Amino acid sequence: MAGDSLSSVFVNPSFSLYHSKARALPRNQCGSSWRHTEPGTKTTSLPIIRAARKEDIVIVGAGIAGLATAVSLHRLGLRSLVLEQAESLRTGGTSLTLFKNGWRVLDAIGVGSELRSQFLEIQGMVIKSEDGRELRSFKFKDEDESQEVRAVERKVLLETLADQLPPDSVYFNSKLTNISKSEGGETMLELVDGTRLSAKIVIGCDGIRSPIAKWMGFPDPKYVGHCAFRGLGFYPNGQPFEPKVNYIYGRGLRAGCVPVSPTKVYWFVCFNRSSPGPKINDPSELKKQAKELVRNWPADLLNIMDQTPDDTIIRTPLVDRLLWPAISPPASSGRVVLVGDAWHPMTPNLGQGACCALEDAVVLARKLANAVKSGSSSVEDALSSYGSERWPRVFPLSIRANLVGSLLQWENPVVCSVRNDVVIPKLVRLGPLLAHTNFDCQPL
Numbered sequence: 226m227a228g229d230s231l232s233s234v235f236v237n238p239s240f241s242l243y244h245s246k247a248r249a250l251p252r253n254q255c256g257s258s259w260r261h262t263e264p265g266t267k268t269t270s271l272p273i274i275r276a277a278r279k280e281d282i283v284i285v286g287a288g289i290a291g292l293a294t295a296v297s298l299h300r301l302g303l304r305s306l307v308l309e310q311a312e313s314l315r316t317g318g319t320s321l322t323l324f325k326n327g328w329r330v331l332d333a334i335g336v337g338s339e340l341r342s343q344f345l346e347i348q349g350m351v352i353k354s355e356d357g358r359e360l361r362s363f364k365f366k367d368e369d370e371s372q373e374v375r376a377v378e379r380k381v382l383l384e385t386l387a388d389q390l391p392p393d394s395v396y397f398n399s400k401l402t403n404i405s406k407s408e409g410g411e412t413m414l415e416l417v418d419g420t421r422l423s424a425k426i427v428i429g430c431d432g433i434r435s436p437i438a439k440w441m442g443f444p445d446p447k448y449v450g451h452c453a454f455r456g457l458g459f460y461p462n463g464q465p466f467e468p469k470v471n472y473i474y475g476r477g478l479r480a481g482c483v484p485v486s487p488t489k490v491y492w493f494v495c496f497n498r499s500s501p502g503p504k505i506n507d508p509s510e511l512k513k514q515a516k517e518l519v520r521n522w523p524a525d526l527l528n529i530m531d532q533t534p535d536d537t538i539i540r541t542p543l544v545d546r547l548l549w550p551a552i553s554p555p556a557s558s559g560r561v562v563l564v565g566d567a568w569h570p571m572t573p574n575l576g577q578g579a580c581c582a583l584e585d586a587v588v589l590a591r592k593l594a595n596a597v598k599s600g601s602s603s604v605e606d607a608l609s610s611y612g613s614e615r616w617p618r619v620f621p622l623s624i625r626a627n628l629v630g631s632l633l634q635w636e637n638p639v640v641c642s643v644r645n646d647v648v649i650p651k652l653v654r655l656g657p658l659l660a661h662t663n664f665d666c667q668p669l
């Protein structure tokens with residue numbers, strides 16, 4: 226599609242949308258509704274046919290990828306509409322550790338300083354065995370002066386990103402239920418309440434179970450054999466921990482914690498399990514199970530778990546999908562493109578899923594804006610070039626995250642003692658381990 230046909234996408238101050246941030250798309254304003262009738266006949270049993278509402282850029286999913294993409298586009302002068310299935314921004318959840326590549330993106334889109342002021346800078350990393358013995362410690366700046374590590378509350382990150390958008394940009398209760406190609410190269414999106422939107426460009430940011438990825442031919446992500454409990458300990462009078470990431474490695478079991486803010490500490494416990502098992506909704510049962518796994522481990526960890534409000538505890542089966550060359554579909558198909566977990570779900574072993582979703586957002590927005598503004602290149606080419614540029618970045622990282630997870634979840638006692646007594650104390654070097662965080666998205 227040539228850029229000219231998208232000129233209306235540029236933000237026009239006089240353009241008005243109908244809806245407030247917290248409302249769903251009203252069905253009666255999405256296009257005219259009418260019934261086929263014959264004069265003089267009763268009409269009640271005839272079907273309702275709704276014209277589709279026309280949109281230029283629709284982003285599906287108001288997670289990190291969706292909101293960061295919308296903010297990046299907005300900064301470059303392009304307006305988009307974000308559809309989110311939930312009734313509000315995800316307020317639950319714990320925290321995410323963001324490395325310097327993630328912070329560069331947050332700076333590029335203008336929210337870095339605001340977030341930095343709320344979250345502690347993490348100075349280093351300590352690795353212990355399950356009996357509390359220190360195996361190794363590192364200082365991030367000793368390895369790389371430019372490294373920046375902070376754990377950020379997911380809720381605050383989402384709210385900060387959403388606050389950058391013009392009012393009425395995010396539509397809640399708007400679950401995508403069907404997607405299809407329509408005439409003229411546009412894409413038809415159908416929502417759970419029957420609303421239909423015809424979009425020139427669709428950006429799928431709908432997470433690991435992305436219906437858009439499925440429609441594009443991607444297989445479901447694969448369970449990797451371990452699950453993670455996560456929680457956010459709360460210390461109203463101040464938490465007592467040094468600003469370090471703490472890891473404890475056991476056999477087929479590992480745990481960790483990282484201070485987030487002066488009053489909050491994030492923790493996780495990762496354990497092997499042959500299948501994800503049934504979903505547990507009772508948070509006190511989740512806490513009980515998590516504590517049971519590490520009951521003889523260092524007391525600090527159990528203390529943080531005790532300080533954790535039940536409603537912040539979650540259990541997640543870990544999954545990924547490796548984007549094998551010549552086998553996996555490309556990131557885009559025509560004017561539909563995937564960003565973040567929808568495209569490259571990876572295990573959290575490198576702490577890079579959200580960082581990469583942020584990187585994707587800026588790279589895609591820049592290419593899309595250039596195509597629209599210059600009019601000299603097509604949108605399809607821009608989306609395809611985004612996929613080609615990002616694939617060599619995300620494919621090796623997904624593989625590495627998977628391998629690191631397998632190594633750390635080993636159960637064999639001999640292998641675990643070699644890992645704890647030789648590899649970690651003598652062989653591991655933090656610099657090369659974190660070389661993937663050197664990615665610099667450049668200012669927008």
Ligand SMILES: Cc1cc2nc3c(=O)[nH]c(=O)nc-3n(C[C@H](O)[C@H](O)[C@H](O)COP(=O)(O)OP(=O)(O)OC[C@H]3O[C@@H](n4cnc5c(N)ncnc54)[C@H](O)[C@@H]3O)c2cc1C
Nearest residue numbers: 286288289290310322401431432565566573576578579580
């Ligand atoms: C245990 C664990 C720990 C992690 N730790 C880190 C870390 O330390 N650092 C890091 O960088 N990353 C980490 N990650 C990865 C990170 O959480 C993800 O990569 C990141 O959340 C991806 O963001 P996203 O926006 O692509 O997807 P999501 O955050 O899943 O957002 C998708 C959004 O789409 C919406 N949606 C889905 N389907 C539809 C639909 N049909 N219609 C409308 N809306 C829809 C959802 O409701 C959701 O709001 C971790 C992941 C796990 C599981």
